[in-house]
Amino acid sequence: xxxxxxxxxxxxxxxxxxxxxxxxxxxxxxxxxxxxxxxxxxxxxxxxxxxxxxxxxxxxxxxxxxxxxxxxxxxxxxxxxxxxxxxxxxxxxxxxxxxxxxxxxxxxxxxxxxxxxxxxxxxxxxxxxxxxxxxxxxxxxxxxxxxxxxxxxxxxxxxxxxxxxxxxxxxxxxxxxxxxxxxxxxxxxxxxxxxxxxxxxxxxxxxxxxxxxxxxxxxxxxxxxxxxxxxxxxxxxxxxxxxxxxxxxxxxxxxxxxxxxxxxxxxx
Numbered sequence: 001x002x003x004x005x006x007x008x009x010x011x012x013x014x015x016x017x018x019x020x021x022x023x024x025x026x027x028x029x030x031x032x033x034x035x036x037x038x039x040x041x042x043x044x045x046x047x048x049x050x051x052x053x054x055x056x057x058x059x060x061x062x063x064x065x066x067x068x069x070x071x072x073x074x075x076x077x078x079x080x081x082x083x084x085x086x087x088x089x090x091x092x093x094x095x096x097x098x099x100x101x102x103x104x105x106x107x108x109x110x111x112x113x114x115x116x117x118x119x120x121x122x123x124x125x126x127x128x129x130x131x132x133x134x135x136x137x138x139x140x141x142x143x144x145x146x147x148x149x150x151x152x153x154x155x156x157x158x159x160x161x162x163x164x165x166x167x168x169x170x171x172x173x174x175x176x177x178x179x180x181x182x183x184x185x186x187x188x189x190x191x192x193x194x195x196x197x198x199x200x201x202x203x204x205x206x207x208x209x210x211x212x213x214x215x216x217x218x219x220x221x222x223x224x225x226x227x228x229x230x231x232x233x234x235x236x237x238x239x240x241x242x243x244x245x246x247x248x249x250x251x252x253x254x255x256x257x258x259x260x261x262x263x264x265x266x267x268x
Contacts, residue, residue, distance in 0.1 A: 001043055001159065002140050023142040025161050030077045032060060033084045043143075043160045046169050050160075051077050053172030057199040064175045110198060113226040113243075115182040115206035117151075120248040121238070128211055128233045131157050131187040146170055147187040148179075148205075155184060163190045164199070171203050181205050185228075192229055194218045201225050207246055209233060214241060 002021045009018045026044045030037050030051055037060075042050060051070055055061045061081060068080040131147030136159050146166035147157040156173045160166035167186065174181055185207035186200060192214035198221070200208050207228035214231045219241045222229045228243025244250050 001045060001136060001143075021140045023136075023140045023161055027075055028077060029075060030054075030079065032079045033081060037079075040165065042162065042165045045160075046158060046173070047072060047077065049158075049169045049172035049176065050165060051079060051172065052175055053168030053170070055079065055081075056171060056175060057168055057202045059202065107221055107224050110201045110221065110225050111204065113182075113201065113206045114204060117183055117185065117206045118246050118248040119185060119207065124209060124230065124233060124238065124247070125236070127153070127185075128187050128209060130154065132189050132211060134159060134189075137189075145187075145189040148174060148184050149187060150179075150184045155179060163188050164193075164195055167196060167199050171199070171205075174203075185209060188212075191215065192218050192231060194221055197221050197227060197229070200227060207243065209238075 002023050004019045005022045007018060007020050009016050009020070024044055025041055028040045028042055028047060028050075030040065032055070038054070040050070040054070048070055052064060052067065055067070056064075061067060066082045068082055069078075071078045127147065127149045131149070131154070132145050134143060134145050137143045137145065143159045143161065144163035144166055145157065145159050146163055146169070148155040148170040156170045158166045158169040158173070160169065167188070170186070171181070174184065182204045184205055186196075186205055186209065188196065188208065188210045189212070190210065191212050192208055192210050194215060194217040196208060197218045200206075201221075206226075207230065209230040211233050212231060214229055219229055221227070222242040226243065228246045229241040230238050230247075231241060232239045240247060240250075
C-alpha cells in the first residue's frame with residue numbers, strides 16, 4: 001500500500017537526499033450493467049469489498065445476492081446485477097478526500113436504525129485503541145482507518161486513503177461474510193461526517209465512534225434516525241452526541257434526560 005520514493009529532507013538549514021514511504025493511490029473505474037457508474041480514487045486493496053460496500057450504501061443493490069459477477073481488469077471493475085436496468089442516474093468521480101457522496105441527503109428518506117445493541121464504555125475505549133493503532137499510518141502519515149466491531153470484538157479493520165472508502169470496504173466485507181450489521185459498530189480515525197452517518201444508516205449499523213470530531217449535520221441526522229455518535233474518544237474521555245442509550249454504563253433514563261437537556265439548551 002506504499003512505495004519508498006526519493007525526496008529531499010530538510011532539518012534546520014541542512015538538506016539531504018533520502019527516501020520516504022508514500023501511500024499509494026489508484027483510480028478505479030466501475031461499470032454497472034455495462035454503463036460507467038463511478039471512478040473512485042482509492043487504495044489498491046480489498047477492491048471487491050469496496051465495490052460491494054459502495055453499491056450497497058448507494059442502494060444500487062439491496063443485498064449481495066443481487067450481484068451476479070464482479071470482474072476486475074487493471075484499473076476497472078465490471079459489475080453485473082440481477083436487475084440489468086438498475087444503474088446509476090449519473091456518473092461520479094469519488095475523490096480520495098473527505099467528499100465523495102453519490103447521494104443527496106433527504107433525512108426523511110433515510111432508514112431508521114433497528115438494533116438493540118449496547119456497548120459499555122470500556123469496550124468503546126479498547127476498540128478505539130486497538131483499531132486505530134496503525135503501523136501504516138505511523139510509517140506514512142497518510143492513511144485513514146475504519147474498524148467494524150461487535151460484541152465479540154473485532155470483525156474487520158481496513159486502511160484507505162479515504163475514510164468513506166474504508167467504511168464501504170468493511171460493509172462489503174460484512175456482507176460477504178453474512179455478518180449481522182445491526183449488531184456491530186464502526187470505529188473511524190477521522191471526522192464523522194454526514195456521509196459517514198448516511199452510510200451507517202443504510203447499512204443499519206447503530207453506532208459510529210471516532211477519536212476525532214463530528215459535524216452538526218451528522219448529529220442532526222443521527223438524532224432523527226436513531227444513530228449513536230461518539231467523538232473525541234481519548235484516554236478516559238469521550239463525547240456522546242446522540243443515542244446515549246446504547247452506552248451500557250448510562251441508564252436509559254439518564255441518557256434521555258441528558259439529551260433532552262441538551263436540546264433545551266440548544267433552543268435557548
